[in-house]
Amino acid sequence: MEDIGTSGTAQGTAPKPEDIFTPRAPAGRRMFVSREIGPKITNALNEMGAQLIVYGDTGAGKTTLVLESAQESVARVECHQEKSFTDLIRDAFGSLGMVQELRMTTSNATELGAEVGAGLAAGGLGFVAKLTGRVQTKSQSQVTKEVEIIEQPLVDALLTAMGAAERRVLFLDNFDHIVSDNVKRSVAELMIAISDRADSSGNIKIVVAGIADSAGELLGLSDSASRRTISVRVAPMRDNEIREIIARGMGILAIAIDDDAAKKVADLSRGYPYVTHLICLHAARLVIGTKAQRVDRKLLGQAIRLAVEEFELDLETRFRKAIEHSGVSRPRTRILYSLADSRRNEWTFGEVRDEVEASFEATESKSDYTYLNIALGKLQKPEYGGLIRSWKVRGKTFYAFANPLAPSYIQMLVAANRVPWLLGE
Ligand SMILES: Nc1ncnc2c1ncn2[C@@H]1O[C@H](COP(=O)(O)OP(=O)(O)OP(=O)(O)O)[C@@H](O)[C@H]1O
Ligand SMILES: [Mg+2]
Numbered sequence: 001m002e003d004i005g006t007s008g009t010a011q012g013t014a015p016k017p018e019d020i021f022t023p024r025a026p027a028g029r030r031m032f033v034s035r036e037i038g039p040k041i042t043n044a045l046n047e048m049g050a051q052l053i054v055y056g057d058t059g060a061g062k063t064t065l066v067l068e069s070a071q072e073s074v075a076r077v078e079c080h081q082e083k084s085f086t087d088l089i090r091d092a093f094g095s096l097g098m099v100q101e102l103r104m105t106t107s108n109a110t111e112l113g114a115e116v117g118a119g120l121a122a123g124g125l126g127f128v129a130k131l132t133g134r135v136q137t138k139s140q141s142q143v144t145k146e147v148e149i150i151e152q153p154l155v156d157a158l159l160t161a162m163g164a165a166e167r168r169v170l171f172l173d174n175f176d177h178i179v180s181d182n183v184k185r186s187v188a189e190l191m192i193a194i195s196d197r198a199d200s201s202g203n204i205k206i207v208v209a210g211i212a213d214s215a216g217e218l219l220g221l222s223d224s225a226s227r228r229t230i231s232v233r234v235a236p237m238r239d240n241e242i243r244e245i246i247a248r249g250m251g252i253l254a255i256a257i258d259d260d261a262a263k264k265v266a267d268l269s270r271g272y273p274y275v276t277h278l279i280c281l282h283a284a285r286l287v288i289g290t291k292a293q294r295v296d297r298k299l300l301g302q303a304i305r306l307a308v309e310e311f312e313l314d315l316e317t318r319f320r321k322a323i324e325h326s327g328v329s330r331p332r333t334r335i336l337y338s339l340a341d342s343r344r345n346e347w348t349f350g351e352v353r354d355e356v357e358a359s360f361e362a363t364e365s366k367s368d369y370t371y372l373n374i375a376l377g378k379l380q381k382p383e384y385g386g387l388i389r390s391w392k393v394r395g396k397t398f399y400a401f402a403n404p405l406a407p408s409y410i411q412m413l414v415a416a417n418r419v420p421w422l423l424g425e
Pocket of ligand 2: 174
């Protein structure tokens with residue numbers, strides 16, 4: 001099977017590490033490791049009229065899953081904060097191939113046919129679209145079809161163009177970037193309208209994906225919209241799935257990896273395939289660059305050192321703000337290391353205290369934990385990096401990392417010997 005969108009896969013060319021390990025791009029078909037939740041997404045895509053919301057942590061594999069499940073039938077649109085609803089629709093038509101001219105007008109405009117500016121985005125589905133152009137089908141024949149739509153309701157114009165291009169899924173990715181309630185409302189309306197036409201359109205549908213703790217946080221829906229929508233949470237991957245990514249990628253590159261090294265990569269990944277790809281990319285490059293025989297713990301240490309430099313830059317800045325750069329007790333640093341080392345991902349105050357005590361010999365008097373309380377408070381403030389967040393349930397406060405990749409990052413710093421203070425303890 002050919003790998004889409006990667007080079008070096010032509011016959012006779014050995015694949016390069018960057019063709020296989022792609023921390024910043026969705027996994028190609030060869031590298032796709034199937035997941036427990038895969039069938040949930042496929043079933044939702046097949047269900048007549050069902051619209052889909054895919055949500056979860058950053059780097060958990062949302063985009064990869066949707067692209068893999070929808071295959072050639074997907075038209076993907078990347079959302080940006082500054083995009084209006086009409087911009088998104090324009091992008092949708094654009095992703096169908098070579099649309100030459102698309103004009104959208106509001107149906108209630110007195111002179112139908114006047115071009116509509118982005119400012120009218122709030123008009124949402126009141127739009128009438130006029131389209132001329134060619135769309136490319138993604139089928140093997142690569143047929144290009146001429147499409148001309150004379151003033152159809154926008155929804156119908158979109159469905160006609162998608163049908164002609166043989167796409168069944170309009171994929172609005174990175175939807176967490178959309179902040180405008182107007183844009184969200186229009187998308188929700190579009191979902192209803194498309195759902196109602198499922199029968200005649202051949203089950204064309206919308207998939208919305210983005211970083212969120214819940215589907216509602218990503219896109220609040222009216223009752224009629226939620227009735228038509230299935231939401232799927234993409235949780236971190238299982239350990240055996242992460243191990244499969246390592247084994248598969250190294251296997252394709254014909255690089256041997258020691259079992260303890262593979263286990264270490266999986267431990268550091270904590271279910272986030274982004275981390276796995278990042279570390280393995282560097283390890284594979286090192287093996288090839290230094291003509292090493294295999295990935296062992298020593299080479300892996302070097303790879304982690306390189307990988308941590310490239311880890312989401314935002315985390316580095318936040319971490320620097322969070323930790324104390326002098327002093328003896330350094331409670332904020334202790335908290336971050338202890339929690340990163342913990343197997344759980346949320347804690348009560350008492351559990352934070354236990355984690356800190358388990359990782360470090362208690363240096364303060366046991367009965368006084370005010371210092372921990374103050375430190376936890378600071379760790380939530382932007383000026384201290386905001387790495388920790390908290391929330392209350394029935395009067396009880398819970399704490400967690402604001403960025404779920406933070407534990408991996410912190411543990412990679414430790415593994416890379418980048419924390420002399422900690423090592424000296
Ligand atoms: N099923 C999988 N098999 C192999 N690799 C995967 C899989 N899912 C994700 N990955 C890899 O993990 C990384 C993150 O994946 P992806 O971009 O799909 O995540 P995401 O949840 O969409 O992230 P973001 O929230 O940042 O958009 C990529 O390097 C991708 O190649
Ligand atoms: Mg994504």
